[in-house]
Amino acid sequence: xxIEYYIYLAVILFxxxxxxxxxRRNAIVVxxxxxxxxxxxxxxxxxxxxxHHAKALVSDAATTTGSEAQIFVFFIMVVAAAEVSVGLAIxxxxxxxxxxxxxxFLNRLKx
Amino acid sequence: xxxxxxxxxxxxxSALAVFSAIMVVTRKNPVFSVLYLxxxxxxxxxxxxxxxxxxxxxxxxxxxxxAIMVLFLFVLMLVNLNKESEPHKGKYMLWSGAxxxxxxxxxxxxxxxxxAPTMVQGIGKGDIGLIQNLGKAxxxxxxxxxxxxxxxxxxxxxxxxxxxxxDHA
Amino acid sequence: xxxxxxxxxxxxxxxxxxxxxxxxxxxxxAVGLIGCSTVFVAFIISLFVFFDVLKGKSGTLTLFNFIExxxxxxxFAYQIDQLSSIFLLIITGVGFLIHVYxxxxxxxxxxxHYARYFSYLNLFVFSMLLLxxxxxxxxxxxxxxxxxxxxxxxxxxxFKNTEYNxxxxxxxxxxxxxxxxxxxxxxxxxxxxxxxxFTDIFxxxxxxxxxxxxxxxxxCLFIGATGKSAQIPLYTWLPDAMAGPTPxxxxxxxxxxxxxxxxxxxxxxLLYALAxxxxxxxxxxxxxxxxxxxxxxxxxxxxxxxxAYSTVSQLGYMFLGLGVGAFTGAVFHVMTHAFxxxxxxxxxxxxxxxxxxxxxxxxxxxxxxxLPITHITMLIGCLAIAGIPPLSGFxxxxxxxxxxxxxxxxxxxxxxxxxxxxxxxxxRLYAMTFLGSERNDGHHAPHESPKAITYxxxxxxxxxxxxxxAGIPELFAxxxxxxxxxxxxxxxxxxxxxxxxxHPSHTTExxxxxxxxxxxxxxxxxxxxSYSRYQKTDAEQQGISKLLANKWYVDELYNGIIAKPLxxxxxxxxxxxxxxxIDKAVNGVGKLVSYSSRQLRxxxxxxxxxxxxxxxxxxxxxxxxVFYIRY
Numbered sequence: 084x085x086i087e088y089y090i091y092l093a094v095i096l097f098x099x100x101x102x103x104x105x106x107r108r109n110a111i112v113v114x115x116x117x118x119x120x121x122x123x124x125x126x127x128x129x130x131x132x133x134x135h136h137a138k139a140l141v142s143d144a145a146t147t148t149g150s151e152a153q154i155f156v157f158f159i160m161v162v163a164a165a166e167v168s169v170g171l172a173i174x175x176x177x178x179x180x181x182x183x184x185x186x187x188f189l190n191r192l193k194x
Numbered sequence: 195x196x197x198x199x200x201x202x203x204x205x206x207x208s209a210l211a212v213f214s215a216i217m218v219v220t221r222k223n224p225v226f227s228v229l230y231l232x233x234x235x236x237x238x239x240x241x242x243x244x245x246x247x248x249x250x251x252x253x254x255x256x257x258x259x260x261a262i263m264v265l266f267l268f269v270l271m272l273v274n275l276n277k278e279s280e281p282h283k284g285k286y287m288l289w290s291g292a293x294x295x296x297x298x299x300x301x302x303x304x305x306x307x308x309x310a311p312t313m314v315q316g317i318g319k320g321d322i323g324l325i326q327n328l329g330k331a332x333x334x335x336x337x338x339x340x341x342x343x344x345x346x347x348x349x350x351x352x353x354x355x356x357x358x359x360x361d362h363a
Numbered sequence: 364x365x366x367x368x369x370x371x372x373x374x375x376x377x378x379x380x381x382x383x384x385x386x387x388x389x390x391x392x393a394v395g396l397i398g399c400s401t402v403f404v405a406f407i408i409s410l411f412v413f414f415d416v417l418k419g420k421s422g423t424l425t426l427f428n429f430i431e432x433x434x435x436x437x438x439f440a441y442q443i444d445q446l447s448s449i450f451l452l453i454i455t456g457v458g459f460l461i462h463v464y465x466x467x468x469x470x471x472x473x474x475x476h477y478a479r480y481f482s483y484l485n486l487f488v489f490s491m492l493l494l495x496x497x498x499x500x501x502x503x504x505x506x507x508x509x510x511x512x513x514x515x516x517x518x519x520x521x522f523k524n525t526e527y528n529x530x531x532x533x534x535x536x537x538x539x540x541x542x543x544x545x546x547x548x549x550x551x552x553x554x555x556x557x558x559x560x561f562t563d564i565f566x567x568x569x570x571x572x573x574x575x576x577x578x579x580x581x582x583c584l585f586i587g588a589t590g591k592s593a594q595i596p597l598y599t600w601l602p603d604a605m606a607g608p609t610p611x612x613x614x615x616x617x618x619x620x621x622x623x624x625x626x627x628x629x630x631x632x633l634l635y636a637l638a639x640x641x642x643x644x645x646x647x648x649x650x651x652x653x654x655x656x657x658x659x660x661x662x663x664x665x666x667x668x669x670x671a672y673s674t675v676s677q678l679g680y681m682f683l684g685l686g687v688g689a690f691t692g693a694v695f696h697v698m699t700h701a702f703x704x705x706x707x708x709x710x711x712x713x714x715x716x717x718x719x720x721x722x723x724x725x726x727x728x729x730x731x732x733x734l735p736i737t738h739i740t741m742l743i744g745c746l747a748i749a750g751i752p753p754l755s756g757f758x759x760x761x762x763x764x765x766x767x768x769x770x771x772x773x774x775x776x777x778x779x780x781x782x783x784x785x786x787x788x789x790x791r792l793y794a795m796t797f798l799g800s801e802r803n804d805g806h807h808a809p810h811e812s813p814k815a816i817t818y819x820x821x822x823x824x825x826x827x828x829x830x831x832x833a834g835i836p837e838l839f840a841x842x843x844x845x846x847x848x849x850x851x852x853x854x855x856x857x858x859x860x861x862x863x864x865x866h867p868s869h870t871t872e873x874x875x876x877x878x879x880x881x882x883x884x885x886x887x888x889x890x891x892x893s894y895s896r897y898q899k900t901d902a903e904q905q906g907i908s909k910l911l912a913n914k915w916y917v918d919e920l921y922n923g924i925i926a927k928p929l930x931x932x933x934x935x936x937x938x939x940x941x942x943x944x945i946d947k948a949v950n951g952v953g954k955l956v957s958y959s960s961r962q963l964r965x966x967x968x969x970x971x972x973x974x975x976x977x978x979x980x981x982x983x984x985x986x987x988x989v990f991y992i993r994y
């Protein structure tokens with residue numbers, strides 16, 4: 084598959100995630116859309132890793148050129164997991180205080 | 195249509211991913227959003243398998259679809275007991291958000307139109323996605339970030355517990 | 364001695380600074396000493412310079428380059444030649460005498476105001492010296508403006524009185540209007556000749572300059588002269604300028620500043636000789652002014668106002684002389700006029716001082732016995748101005764009238780009429796002041812003025828009497844016109860151009876002189892007799908008298924036509940344009956800033972989604988921008 088298709092796919096998924104972040108009011112759903120964005124990025128990275136590997140394979144049959152991107156994706160997932168746990172803990176704590184997870188309500192940063 | 199099986203799979207998975215992503219964003223009931231997100235993750239993992247990144251595909255399913263989404267569901271259940279669906283946001287935010295997102299996509303795709311000629315990549319070829327090879331690279335060159343990520347997890351765990359504690363005494 | 368000419372203006376300038384800056388610390392006598400000595404030193408140096416020039420040494424002394432732009436170079440240079448050395452003597456000499464006079468006259472002032480007076484007076488002498496010593500029109504203009512400024516400062520010396528301030532403003536504004544003409548002429552000259560230095564310009568003439576251009580330049584210069592030397596239409600400031608102290612009137616408005624216009628035209632004689640139309644304009648303006656002012660002086664009751672209008676009238680004569688080509692005659696009249704007009708003003712000051720600041724002629728009378736020295740000296744002055752031989756005024760005025768006759772007999776007739784009027788009003792003044800019965804309504808007896816005043820009066824009287832002998836015409840003795848011989852090099856290039864006027868024969872001259880003198884004597888006798896029996900009446904003036912007494916209503920005319928509309932325009936601009944337009948705009952900017960900052964504050968809604976939205980929009984814009992720049 085040409086690399087452009089993967090790029091377009093990743094862009095589409097990412098922008099859908101962006102729309103979700105901007106549009107939804109439930110804080111948890113917003114969080115989920117962030118995860119969606121992260122995944123789109125992961126997809127892109129893996130596609131590029133494949134591309135580099137395929138290019139390098141032409142010259143050298145036993146190369147491991149594209150593995151960096153996949154390791155990076157791995158670490159992205161690690162970080163995403165950690166971030167989700169902390170983030171959800173924060174949301175739970177806020178809910179306990181105001182009994183609401185509407186982001187319009189959680190505007191303590193106002194002014 | 196004269197497409198190989200990989201091409202058909204690619205298009206199918208892409209369509210599925212995009213469709214469920216849109217569903218994630220547009221469903222009123224957040225539980226539905228979660229479920230559709232899981233489907234999206236499965237579709238993306240399918241893409242990974244197509245690109246022979248098997249390790250990542252499995253990890254994606256286990257970590258994301260399995261653990262993270264379950265966590266989401268738990269918290270969702272916790273806070274959404276009283277209401278079923280969320281009331282509509284201000285129209286302004288809705289439209290401007292959709293517009294911004296759409297514009298973003300448009301601009302990115304337009305930007306990428308001017309790229310260099312197509313590079314075709316092979317599917318199924320290459321061994322780097324195999325667990326064995328990946329593991330080798332991980333533990334040989336990237337062992338330090340690996341160890342640091344463990345510390346990251348530790349701090350995340352501690353942080354989550356500290357934040358989530360009810361203040362008793 | 365040429366090298367030291369830069370000292371001449373420097374001393375009065377130093378005097379100005381000293382008296383001005385230290386005015387709170389110096390005593391009155393110290394200030395008087397400084398003020399008079401600086402001018403005296405300048406006079407001594409001028410004397411040396413004069414003797415040098417007499418031997419034939421004249422030249423230019425360049426100090427530094429004042430303006431240097433591309434090809435235009437205007438040096439700060441002094442030109443010492445016959446014309447400027449004569450004027451130097453007049454200015455410093457008469458100036459010194461008036462400084463001495465002022466030490467006594469201004470004695471009632473407090474010491475810091477006294478010092479202020481002397482510093483202004485010294486600044487005036489400095490500016491006037493700059494004017495006559497300048498080697499180009501720009502330096503002359505610096506002096507020109509300086510004397511205008513000092514005139515303003517000194518007229519409004521007693522600044523607590525609003526009327527005096529108005530008079531000072533009037534003088535300055537009218538001067539300024541003339542200055543505009545002068546400036547336009549200077550610019551035109553730069554455009555035409557590429558230089559403003561006298562010698563350079565005169566070397567280029569007639570060259571490629573057309574008569575039209577020269578006429579334009581000379582007319583613009585003449586406008587400047589009308590402002591400075593109080594000719595029609597810019598003369599109304601001079602009578603009002605009598606608000607200043609009498610010595611100021613003597614120095615500035617009789618002897619020196621008002622002669623600046625004559626100096627300027629005399630200096631530019633070649634330019635004027637090449638533009639006959641301008642010469643006609645100058646002559647006619649001078650003549651009309653002379654008559655107009657003389658008629659007004661007939662009916663004035665303030666002693667200083669009579670003398671002021673007399674000055675305007677005499678200046679008219681000088682311009683008439685310039686206009687008919689009698690340059691030497693005009694300069695001669697400047698010299699003699701400086702003597703006798705200063706004498707008359709200072710004498711009037713002595714009378715005013717004695718009568719405790721009473722200036723109305725109707726309250727004078729019979730002062731002959733109380734103020735003997737003043738009486739004699741003023742009599743000499745009046746005879747001189749009337750033109751009785753052998754006093755100085757006779758020689759200078761008749762030289763002008765003879766040349767006027769040669770140019771156009773009408774000029775002579777009208778000029779003679781003016782001379783008769785001059786005799787009339789001057790002796791009216793004399794008779795009402797010194798003869799007849801005392802009318803001063805029981806004030807204490809007037810007493811003679813102190814020595815500083817009387818000595819000066821005597822010196823000036825002597826000068827007025829014998830000053831004429833510097834210019835004995837051909838008629839009486841061969842080649843005895845010392846002044847004409849002296850000034851010949853200055854006017855030699857223009858002389859051939861004006862030779863079209865035939866000098867009248869000796870017989871004609873004798874006849875003219877005889878007729879004029881006889882008529883003048885008759886007038887004097889008649890006036891003396893009628894005004895020595897003057898009785899004060901409170902009857903209002905009627906008919907022509909009213910017109911004359913009210914100065915032909917010229918001031919009211921100017922007020923209505925020029926001053927009122929301008930003030931109305933200013934008022935309109937002030938309230939409508941300024942308040943509604945400009946102020947609103949400025950306030951509007953302020954309001955805009957506060958409004959926008961208020962709106963901007965609302966961006967911080969605390970809503971995370973808003974922030975993300977803004978971020979996304981920004982990213983979109985940046986990507987778009989990057990693409991614009993790169994592709």
